[in-house]
Every structure is written in structure tokens, then in C-alpha cells.
Amino acid sequence: MLLFNQHSEPDTDFxxxxxxxxxxxxxxDxxxxxxxxxxxxxxxxxLLDRWLLGNLLTPALVGLSTGHPALPGTNRPIATSQVLLMSADMSxxxxxxxxxxLGRPAERSGLDA
Incomplete structure (x- = not known):
């Protein structure tokens, strides 16, 4: 996932x-x-020899969706496809x-308390 700034020049990683x-x-194309x-x-x-196709974990979002074009409903629980970009202000x-x-982030349970 790449972080980006909405109102400034992208950095070298971006x-x-x-x-x-x-x-x-x-x-x-x-x-x-x-x-x-x-x-x-x-x-x-x-050349990649003796290779295997592996599955890697990728970042995704889970939350309550409203207005999704393919997953209709209000506050419908979903998991997104791979997150590639996120604004630095998390909006x-x-x-x-x-x-x-992005609305409010989920509240943390007592897992990290």
C-alpha cells in the first residue's frame, strides 16, 4: 500500500x-x-527455476460499506480487494x-490494552 499526500508533491517512494x-x-496493454x-x-x-506459486498476505480493508456498486446495502460488512493507495490523513x-x-476507523477491542 502506498501513502499519498492530497495537497503536496508526491515523495520519491510514490x-x-x-x-x-x-x-x-x-x-x-x-x-x-x-x-x-x-x-x-x-x-x-x-530465469526463475524450481519455482512455486505462493500466496502472500496483502493489505485490505474490512468494514461497513454503504453505497458500494456491486455490494448494495447500508452498513454491509465487506472486505475490499488489495489496498494500493491510502491518503496520509486516512480519509x-x-x-x-x-x-x-473512509469514515471512522473501527474501535480497538481489548486486544492491545
């Missing part, structure tokens, strides 16, 4: 990740148009799927 995501989107991976990556792309979040306005 810029670095912006370029990485821009490159990913460009590659996805090439794939849509039939460009093979070897054309994009070249013959010197790293906005961009998941893989969409933007969310």
Missing part, C-alpha cells in the same frame, strides 16, 4: 511505485494487443477495484 505500476499497465512476453522482456530476462483509500471514502 514516484518509484508510480513508474512500476505504469510499466505494469503498459505491459498489460501490450498483452491485450498480442505482444509476446519475450518481446517486452527480452532474451536476458531473469481515502484506493483498492485494486475502486476508491473508498
Amino acid at each position: 514516484e518509484r511505485d508510480f513508474l512500476r505500476f505504469s510499466s505494469l499497465v503498459a505491459d498489460m 501490450h498483452i491485450r494487443h498480442g505482444v509476446p512476453p519475450v518481446t517486452m522482456a527480452g532474451d536476458d530476462a531473469p 481515502w483509500a484506493r483498492t485494486l477495484s475502486r476508491w473508498y471514502r
Whole structure:
């Protein structure tokens, strides 16, 4: 997840990740148009041998949703897709799927008391 400031210049981490995501989107567009991976990556792309497909935990939001286009209802419990961006003031979040306005954070239980 990337933190961003709403009213100031993005920092170097944000810029670095912006370029990485821009490159990913460009590659996805090439794939849509039939460009093979070897054309994009070249013959010197790293080889990953004896590999496994792993599942990593990714940040997501859980909470009560109102006004969701695919999950209708008021105060409906949901879990979002992967959170990719969050405003530094914690008022906005961009998941893989969409933007969310963030209301009040959940109150902590006695777990950390």
C-alpha cells in the first residue's frame, strides 16, 4: 500500500511505485494487443527455476460499506480487494477495484490494552 499526500508533491517512494505500476499497465496493454512476453522482456530476462506459486498476505480493508456498486446495502460488512493507495490523513483509500471514502476507523477491542 502506498501513502499519498492530497495537497503536496508526491515523495520519491510514490514516484518509484508510480513508474512500476505504469510499466505494469503498459505491459498489460501490450498483452491485450498480442505482444509476446519475450518481446517486452527480452532474451536476458531473469530465469526463475524450481519455482512455486505462493500466496502472500496483502493489505485490505474490512468494514461497513454503504453505497458500494456491486455490494448494495447500508452498513454491509465487506472486505475490499488489495489496498494500493491510502491518503496520509486516512480519509481515502484506493483498492485494486475502486476508491473508498473512509469514515471512522473501527474501535480497538481489548486486544492491545
